[in-house]
Amino acid sequence: MAEKVLMKGNEAIAEAAIKAGCRHYFGYPITPQTEIAAYMAKRMPKIGGTFLQAESEIAAINMVYGVSAAGKRVMTSSSSPGVALKSEGLSYLAGSDLPAFVVNVQRGGPGLGGIQPSQSDYFQATKAGGHGDFRMIVLAPASVQEMADLTIKGFELADEYRMTAMILADGTMGQMMEPVEIRDDAEIKTFDKPWAVTGTQKKREHNIVNSLYLKPEQLEKENFTRFERYKKIEENEVMYEEFMMDDAEICIVAFGIAARVSQNAVVEARKQGIKAGMIRPITLWPFPKKRLLEASKNVKAFISVELSMGQMVEDIELATKCTRPVMLCNRVGGMIPSPEEVLQKIKETQGGIN
Amino acid sequence: MKRITLFAGHYGSGKTNIAVNYAKFIKSEGFDVSIIDLDIVNPYFRTKDSEEDLKKCGIELVSSEYANTNLDAPALPKEIYARIADKSKKLVIDVGGDDRGAVALGRFAPDITDENDFEMLFVANFYRPLTQIAEDALQVMREIELAGHIRFTGIVHNSNIGDETTAFDITKKEKELKKLAELSKLPVVFTAVSENVYPEFQNSNSELFKLELQKKYYKIEKEI
Numbered sequence: 001m002a003e004k005v006l007m008k009g010n011e012a013i014a015e016a017a018i019k020a021g022c023r024h025y026f027g028y029p030i031t032p033q034t035e036i037a038a039y040m041a042k043r044m045p046k047i048g049g050t051f052l053q054a055e056s057e058i059a060a061i062n063m064v065y066g067v068s069a070a071g072k073r074v075m076t077s078s079s080s081p082g083v084a085l086k087s088e089g090l091s092y093l094a095g096s097d098l099p100a101f102v103v104n105v106q107r108g109g110p111g112l113g114g115i116q117p118s119q120s121d122y123f124q125a126t127k128a129g130g131h132g133d134f135r136m137i138v139l140a141p142a143s144v145q146e147m148a149d150l151t152i153k154g155f156e157l158a159d160e161y162r163m164t165a166m167i168l169a170d171g172t173m174g175q176m177m178e179p180v181e182i183r184d185d186a187e188i189k190t191f192d193k194p195w196a197v198t199g200t201q202k203k204r205e206h207n208i209v210n211s212l213y214l215k216p217e218q219l220e221k222e223n224f225t226r227f228e229r230y231k232k233i234e235e236n237e238v239m240y241e242e243f244m245m246d247d248a249e250i251c252i253v254a255f256g257i258a259a260r261v262s263q264n265a266v267v268e269a270r271k272q273g274i275k276a277g278m279i280r281p282i283t284l285w286p287f288p289k290k291r292l293l294e295a296s297k298n299v300k301a302f303i304s305v306e307l308s309m310g311q312m313v314e315d316i317e318l319a320t321k322c323t324r325p326v327m328l329c330n331r332v333g334g335m336i337p338s339p340e341e342v343l344q345k346i347k348e349t350q351g352g353i354n
Numbered sequence: 355m356k357r358i359t360l361f362a363g364h365y366g367s368g369k370t371n372i373a374v375n376y377a378k379f380i381k382s383e384g385f386d387v388s389i390i391d392l393d394i395v396n397p398y399f400r401t402k403d404s405e406e407d408l409k410k411c412g413i414e415l416v417s418s419e420y421a422n423t424n425l426d427a428p429a430l431p432k433e434i435y436a437r438i439a440d441k442s443k444k445l446v447i448d449v450g451g452d453d454r455g456a457v458a459l460g461r462f463a464p465d466i467t468d469e470n471d472f473e474m475l476f477v478a479n480f481y482r483p484l485t486q487i488a489e490d491a492l493q494v495m496r497e498i499e500l501a502g503h504i505r506f507t508g509i510v511h512n513s514n515i516g517d518e519t520t521a522f523d524i525t526k527k528e529k530e531l532k533k534l535a536e537l538s539k540l541p542v543v544f545t546a547v548s549e550n551v552y553p554e555f556q557n558s559n560s561e562l563f564k565l566e567l568q569k570k571y572y573k574i575e576k577e578i
Contacts, residue, residue, distance in 0.1 A: 006481040006515045008366055015483060031397045031426045042484060114424025115397050175398040177366055179481075179515035334424055 004179040009147040009169060010035035012180050013103055014043065016151035017075055019182050021190065022101065023049035024067045024074040026060040028082060031115040032171035033105035036077040057082040061089030061102075068098040069209040071196025073155055077103035079171075080121050081112060090164055091130030095211025097195075097226065099158035101151070102136075103167045105174035106307075108334040116334025117171030119256060122311035125168045126285040133223055135230050137165040137237065138284040140255035144178035150282070152188055157237065159191040161229055168284060170307060172257040172336065239282035240291060244270065248277025250349055251295055253316050254305040255281050257336060262305045265342035274350050284312070289319040296320040300353040303327045303345055305337060325352070355380070356473045358438075358445045358466060361510070362459070362502060363477035364485045364494045365395065365451020368512040372477055372546055373448035374404045375565050377413050385444045388437050391417035393450035394428035394458045401448050430458060438465050449502065452494060456502035463503035475543055476506045478534060480513045480527040488533035495538060508543040509535060510563075517567065521547075521554035 007015070014036045017025070025040040037053065044051035054060035060076045067074035078086065083104045093100050106121050108114040125138045137157050139150040147169065154165035197207045213219035243263055245251065250269075254262040259280040269276035279295060281288050296302075301324055304313040310328045317326050329345040331337045359376060361369045370393070377389040389408065391401035401408075402421040409415070416437055420427045437445055449459050466472050476495050478485065485491040499505050513527040524547065535542050544561040552564050 004481070004515050004518075005483045005486065006366070006479065007483055011366075011483060039484075108424060115426045116424055117398075171398065175396075177516060179518050 002181050002184065004181050006177055007144055007180045008035055008175060008177050009141070009144045010105065010174040011039050012144050012148040012182075013077070013151045013167065014039035015182055016148035017101065017155070018043060018047065018049070020073060020152045020155040020188055022073040022075050022155065023047070024072055025050065026052050026054050026063040026074070026076050027078065028054055028057045028060055030079045030082045032107055032117070032174045033077050033079045033103065035174070036103060036105075057085040058089065061086040061093075064100050064102075065089060065093055065096070065098060068093065068100050069096070069197050071193040071198055073101070073159070075101040075103065077105070079105050079107045080109050080118065083121065083124065087130035090136065091132050091134060092211050093164055094130070094134035094136075094226075095132060096209050097162040098209065099162050100164045101154050101158050102164055103169070105169045105171055107171050108332065114334045115171070117257060117307060117336060118332065118334060119170050119258065119307035120309070120311065120332065121168065122284065122306070122308055125166055126287070126315070129164070129166075134163075134226070135233075135285055136163065137161070137233065137286075138168050139165065140168050140282060140284050141173055142256050142259045142280060144173070144176065144180050146282075147173060148180050148182055152183060156189045159193070160189070161233055163229075168256075170256050171334075234286040237283060238286045238288050238290070240288040241280045241282060243278040243280070245277035245279065245295065247275055248298070249275040249300045249353070250277070250303065250346055251299040251301075252276065252278040252303045252305055252342070252346070253281065253292070253312065254278065255284065255312070258305045258307055261337055261339055262342050264339035265346060268339060268343050269346045274346060276346050287315050287319060292316060292319040293321070296324050299324065301325045301327060301349050303329055303342075303349055305329045305342055305345075307331060307336065325349075355383070355385075355444070356471050357441065357469070358447060358472035360447040360449055360459070360466075360472060360474045360504065361477055362449035362456055362474065362498050362506075363451070364479070364482055364491070365455060366482055367451070367477045367479040367485070368514065368546065369451070369477045370399065370401050370448050371565060372510060372512060372563075373446050374401060374408065375546075375563070377408070377446040378411055379563070380444050380446065381411055381413055386442070387444040387446060388414040388416055389446045389448065390434055390437060391415065391421060391448050392430065392434075392458050393448060393455060394418075394430065395450040395452070395455040397426060398422075428458070434462065438462055441469070449498075453497035453501035456498040459502035459504060467504060472504075473508060473543070474504050474506045475508050475510045476538075476540070477510045477512050478531065480530045481515045481523070488530045488537055491530075491534050492537050506538070506540055508541050509538070510543055511545040514548070517548070517550075519548065519551060521551045524551070
């Protein structure tokens with residue numbers, strides 16, 4: 001067992017990426033994720049890797065495309081406005097079936113917004129990462145340890161399914177410090193990449209990495225094949241955690257920092273005799289649809305706790321087919337709800353269903 | 355006690371927490387004291403978080419008006435010059451992390467070194483990933499001195515892994531601490547120990563400094 005160290009969430013991502021075999025980092029500084037770039041700048045030269053501060057976020061994501069096409073583990077990171085700039089590159093990665101690991105440590109928006117924490121890029125990450133039909137695997141850590149663990153998982157999933165895996169964290173997750181243990185290298189899965197453009201050595205046909213298909217029939221076929229893969233992911237890769245759901249009548253759904261706050265509210269509600277519980281999605285895509293639908297048979301109402309104007313709330317409604325009321329408890333602009341605010345919402349909801 | 359105490363070190367080593375606690379200690383000794391937030395790097399978790407607490411204790415906080423706002427501006431308040439010039443008051447200065455954070459100290463360094471009534475303390479946490487060994491900590495120390503234009507006069511030992519820290523975790527790092535003291539030829543001024551493990555150190559030989567626990571973000575618990 002490795003000794004625990006005290007890390008910021010951002011540092012945990014960077015160190016875990018190195019452990020996962022990532023030797024190429026391209027990025028552009030933006031608060032509140034800059035420590036990832038700063039950490040990589042210090043570590044990469046010492047281990048023979050590449051750290052490059054690109055001229056822009058767009059340049060950085062295109063460098064990711066290049067390294068990924070060559071079959072190497074590669075990443076970039078940014079915060080909300082910077083990730084928006086990367087959307088073109090994310091779409092090209094998807095169209096070329098290239099694995100990539102991307103981090104969004106979210107800050108308040110829209111526009112330049114602010115530097116304080118937010119979860120308002122939920123839509124962007126789960127539904128609208130860029131133009132065209134595509135998905136990204138979206139992982140939502142709720143502790144510094146998970147920032148590390150899900151980074152390693154992200155690299156594995158990206159390679160396995162040849163697509164982008166994104167960590168969708170909020171500024172608090174990036175900045176807060178907790179003890180972390182980074183997994184040993186031996187446990188990390190790697191995958192053969194026979195499609196990579198590494199030179200034929202005159203022993204095989206050329207590999208081509210490309211997102212342009214001249215014939216509509218073929219482009220259609222590529223899309224259908226890709227979505228078959230997405231279906232497999234929806235079946236096999238859903239991750240969530242439950243808290244006190246056995247007899248819960250009110251189910252909170254929350255991820256990241258909102259889940260940490262909400263869990264305290266659930267404990268307090270239980271003390272006051274209210275049967276509250278929580279489902280914490282760890283994958284936002286694929287979303288734990290089946291579990292929520294199942295939960296809707298037993299619970300009387302859902303509360304989505306989010307640092308946004310209400311984005312995940314729509315997925316809860318869809319997953320439960322609107323069979324139960326879905327309330328929203330939110331703060332935005334860099335504000336975080338307090339356990340008291342969430343408890344208040346639980347009580348209001350309890351009043352409404354009785 | 356010197357008039358000015360500066361805390362600098364690798365970012366995330368606990369400078370702000372120690373600076374706030376140290377200012378309270380000076381106050382409790384009966385001195386008039388101000389705390390200056392020189393951090394131009396860290397966006398969250400700043401001296402400003404303790405504003406209410408400091409106010410209650412009668413300690414003035416001199417901090418950028420943009421601290422903890424949505425603006426990422428490396429601004430410093432003009433009052434810093436006045437506080438450094440006013441020799442009737444004690445000062446605790448919370449320097450930003452690493453050499454990048456210590457750059458802001460450079461402009462005040464001539465006044466502080468001319469007066470020559472200061473302690474410049476290096477806060478060392480050997481559980482931080484980039485300063486786990488004395489040699490790496492020493493490098494950070496030298497980088498900060500170059501950027502901040504003030505040489506360190508002592509070391510503060512603050513090895514911890516947050517609120518899970520045990521007494522054993524702290525003593526385990528005394529070897530690295532001793533090595534850093536030897537390499538840098540600096541004395542260890544005190545070891546910072548949080549209040550919950552402080553009782554276990556009653557018979558310790560080293561100078562101890564008790565830290566109040568800080569409010570943390572709510573933890574995620576596994577199902578009970």
